[in-house]
Amino acid sequence: xxxxxxxxxxxxxxxxxxxxxxxxxxxxxxxxxxxxxxxxxxxxxxxxxxxxxxxxxxxxxxxxxxxxxxxxxxxxxxxxxxxxxxxxxxxxxxxxxxxxxxxxxxxxxxxxxxxxxxxxxxxxxxxxxxxxxxxxxxxxxxxxxxxxxxxxxxxxxxxxxxxxxxxxxxxxxxxxxxxxxxxxxxxxxxxxxxxxxxxxxxxxxxxxxxxxxxxxxxxxxxxxxxxxxxxxxxxxxxxxxxxxxxxxxxxxxxxxxxxxxxxxxxxxxxxxxxxxxxxxxxxxxxxxxxxxxxxxxxxxxxxxxxxxxxxxxxxxxxxxxxxxxxxxxxxxxxxxxxxxxxxxxxxxxxxxxxxxxxxxxxxxxxxxxxxxxxxxxxxxxxxxxxxxxxxxxxxxxxxxxxxxxxxxxxxxxxxxxxxxxxxxxxxxxxxxxxxxxxxxxxxxxxx
Numbered sequence: 274x275x276x277x278x279x280x281x282x283x284x285x286x287x288x289x290x291x292x293x294x295x296x297x298x299x300x301x302x303x304x305x306x307x308x309x310x311x312x313x314x315x316x317x318x319x320x321x322x323x324x325x326x327x328x329x330x331x332x333x334x335x336x337x338x339x340x341x342x343x344x345x346x347x348x349x350x351x352x353x354x355x356x357x358x359x360x361x362x363x364x365x366x367x368x369x370x371x372x373x374x375x376x377x378x379x380x381x382x383x384x385x386x387x388x389x390x391x392x393x394x395x396x397x398x399x400x401x402x403x404x405x406x407x408x409x410x411x412x413x414x415x416x417x418x419x420x421x422x423x424x425x426x427x428x429x430x431x432x433x434x435x436x437x438x439x440x441x442x443x444x445x446x447x448x449x450x451x452x453x454x455x456x457x458x459x460x461x462x463x464x465x466x467x468x469x470x471x472x473x474x475x476x477x478x479x480x481x482x483x484x485x486x487x488x489x490x491x492x493x494x495x496x497x498x499x500x501x502x503x504x505x506x507x508x509x510x511x512x513x514x515x516x517x518x519x520x521x522x523x524x525x526x527x528x529x530x531x532x533x534x535x536x537x538x539x540x541x542x543x544x545x546x547x548x549x550x551x552x553x554x555x556x557x558x559x560x561x562x563x564x565x566x567x568x569x570x571x572x573x574x575x576x577x578x579x580x581x582x583x584x585x586x587x588x589x590x591x592x593x594x595x596x597x598x599x600x601x602x603x604x605x606x607x608x609x610x611x612x613x614x615x616x617x618x619x620x621x622x623x624x625x626x627x628x629x630x631x632x633x634x635x636x637x638x639x640x641x642x643x644x645x646x647x648x649x650x651x652x653x654x655x656x657x658x659x660x661x662x663x664x665x666x667x668x669x670x671x672x673x674x675x676x677x678x679x680x681x682x683x684x685x686x687x688x689x690x691x692x693x694x695x696x697x698x699x700x701x702x703x704x705x706x707x708x709x710x711x712x713x714x715x716x717x718x719x720x
Contacts, residue, residue: 282667283677283696283707285684286716290533290581293713295524299324299349299514300542301702302476303572305332305375306452307512309383310484311353312341313360313459314507320351322514328373328701335380338364339391349514358507359460363389367427370395372627372672372701375449377426378407382453385416386436386460394427398627398672398698404428406445407453413439414457438463438503442496445622446595448473448546451499455481455488461503469497473595474546479571483510515542515574519599520703522550523678524713526607528579529559530686532659536713538577540569549597550604551577557584557611586613586656594619599626601652602675605634606683609643611656621650627698628671637668637680641691665689674698678706685715 299322309332311318323329325348333343333351340362342354356362361384368391370377377393381404384391394400405424412418415433420426438461443450451467455477458465478499481488487502521541528534543551543566554561560580567574586608597604601620608615623630631652635645642663644655664687670677677693684691696719699706710717 278697280695281697281719282692282694283681283717283719284690284692285681286690287687288531288685288716289714291528291531291536291713291715292534294537294539295709295713297516297520297524297538297541297709298326298703298705300517301326301328301519302375302448302474303480303514304329305379306476306480307514308332308336308343308353309379309456310480310507311509312336312339312355313358313383314355314484314509315357316355316509318353318355318509318512320353320512320514322349323351324514324517325349326700326702326704327371328376331369331371331373332376332380335368335370335376338366338368339384355507355509358504359387361387361389364391367392367394370399372396372399372698374399374402374627378404378449378453379456381407381430382411382456385411385430385432385457386414387432388434390429390431392427392429396672400426403625406447406450410439410441410450410454411457413441414461436461438465440466442468443470446471446473448477452477455499455501458501458503459486459505463503465501465503467499468495471592471595472497472546474544476544483571484508513569515569515572516540518542518547518551521577522600522603523682523703523706524710525561525577525579526603527682527685527710527715529554529581529584530607530610530682532581534581536579538579540574541577543573543575546596549593550600553587553589553593553597553604556587558582559584583659584611586611586615588616589618591619594622598622599675602630602634602679603682605638605652605654606679608654608656609638609662609683610659610686612658614653614655617652619650620652627673628676630673630676633669633671633673633676634679637676640666640668641683641687659686660688662687663689664691667692667694670695670698672698674702678703681717
């Protein structure tokens with residue numbers, strides 16, 4: 274599947290029990306960061322378990338364009354020969370980041386304090402997404418950005434010739450913004466400080482420490498204060514990428530929707546800044562066993578054993594939003610099969626993802642016969658029980674991989690098939706989704 278070619282309609286039909294092992298791909302967030310930090314280190318970084326979805330492959334191509342040597346040695350096994358902090362070369366071509374908001378924003382940060390110029394573009398979805406939330410703080414370092422109206426791609430970034438350190442309070446909870454600033458701070462003198470009022474996923478902090486950066490994290494009255502000392506020499510690492518909890522959410526939620534299912538999902542990251550969905554599923558009454566907890570690649574992981582059972586709608590604690598922002602679409606689909614209503618607050622960040630995910634889920638669920646309510650920062654799904662969703666609709670994916678996968682999961686439990694108009698964007702984050710789900714017994718087919 275390709276997020277850049279002809280549309281690929283896909284249909285999911287009511288399935289028998291899902292059973293088996295779901296070996297989901299490596300974590301997308303960690304894969305992006307491993308490639309970028311490997312390119313900024315001096316020497317060879319070795320990566321295993323790298324997600325080979327299109328988003329991450331586009332980041333690998335970008336690191337080559339900036340002068341790093343990036344080599345694939347077989348499925349999931351890669352090496353990066355880095356050029357060092359401040360060592361990026363000026364790309365000779367436009368950097369195409371495809372569908373990846375994470376990729377483009379982190380790469381902009383990584384090059385913003387080096388005196389080079391780079392032009393970025395993406396697919397139709399990415400070119401609609403706001404970049405000002407990253408380019409505004411990067412301007413404080415001395416970088417300049419020239420894009421379309423509304424701070425949109427295509428955009429040219431001119432790196433700062435004489436960068437200065439920055440102290441920045443993030444206005445919205447965003448790991449992408451935080452990470453872009455920290456990556457920019459690597460080549461600025463002195464200390465760059467990022468203050469988060471609400472914690473977001475901390476992969477950048479963990480990996481920067483692993484690569485030898487001097488970084489501290491303190492919980493203070495003003496929030497979570499991250500201080501990075503600039504101009505280190507990063508040391509190459511061996512990075513084992515854990516399996517992606519956001520991708521695992523789809524076979525996990527599908528098993529919870531389809532009667533009689535039991536699915537085993539090994540080696541899933543249990544990072545506390547990423548596990549909000551799993552806490553929420555347990556609150557809804559989900560039968561999930563977290564087995565063999567351990568640490569891999571500096572991240573906590575566990576094996577998940579998931580069994581179907583009745584679920585109840587709940588009000589999701591608003592302070593979980595940052596730790597499960599990418600999982601709200603599949604949670605909304607699952608909530609349609611629960612008893613009672615599920616209330617999701619603090620979710621306005623969903624409106625500026627690959628699509629307006631609140632609107633996309635609301636319209637798609639309504640088309641499938643599910644009652645929903647929405648406001649700018651709120652989504653309420655009125656559950657219809659385990660066998661109560663009518664289905665029978667074709668819904669729009671809006672070039673959004675998570676919308677497509679969420680409705681395909683719902684189609685496995687609905688009374689009538691559910692079709693998504695274009696499943697091709699699934700390749701950006703979960704290229705083996707179709708085969709993995711079919712191997713579990715899911716009735717998912719193209720067309």
